[in-house]
Amino acid sequence: MQKLTGKCLCEAIAYEITGKLGPIVNCHCSMCRRWHGAAFRTRCTVESKNFKWLKGEEHLSKYHSSKNTVKTFCKICGSNLISMYDDRPDYIGLPIGGLEQDPGSRPIAHIFVGSKSPWYEITDNLPQYEELPNDGIESL
Ligand SMILES: [Zn+2]
Ligand SMILES: [Zn+2]
Structure with a gap:
């Protein structure tokens, strides 16, 4: 079974993922842009049972960014880590930028391009969605 690992910038926090990753998408929403200080967040969904912290969970900070979403980050170095969902525990x-291996799969779409940064031009041919696809990311 595929095993992937990742860590934060200061390496105090490390995590491991086993099993299949959900579809990888680039999210251009204004919250992801501000959270990452970047043009977009490249992320995928992972089943909680396939994710575990290897070390440093005590250094994790949590921020309730919207009604059902909790964003986590390293309180030492500020690296953005996983999102958790109150309504989908x-x-x-998972932001895939922190992975130490090639996950094998590639981004398949751009989402929330309706709030895309004006200074960033999407130059690939992947499908673009104004917000979320009608049937959700998992349907992609
Ligand atoms: Zn850190
Ligand atoms: Zn987003």
Whole structure:
């Protein structure tokens, strides 16, 4: 079974993912842009049971960014880590930039391009969605 690992910038926090990753998408929403200080967040959904912290969970800070979403980050170095969902505890959102291996799959779409940064031009041919696809990311 595929095993992936990732860590924060200061390496105090490390995590491991086993099993299949959900679809990888680039999220251009204004919250992801501000959270990452970047043009978009490249993320995928992972089943919670396939994710575990290897070390440093005590260094994790949590921020309730919207009604059902909790964003986590390293309180030492500020690296953005997983999202957790109050209404979907079986899943987490994983930023794949912190992975140490090639996950094998590639981004398949751009989402929330309706709030895309004006200074960033999407130059690939992946499908673009104004917000979320009608049937959700998992349907992609
Ligand atoms: Zn850190
Ligand atoms: Zn977003």
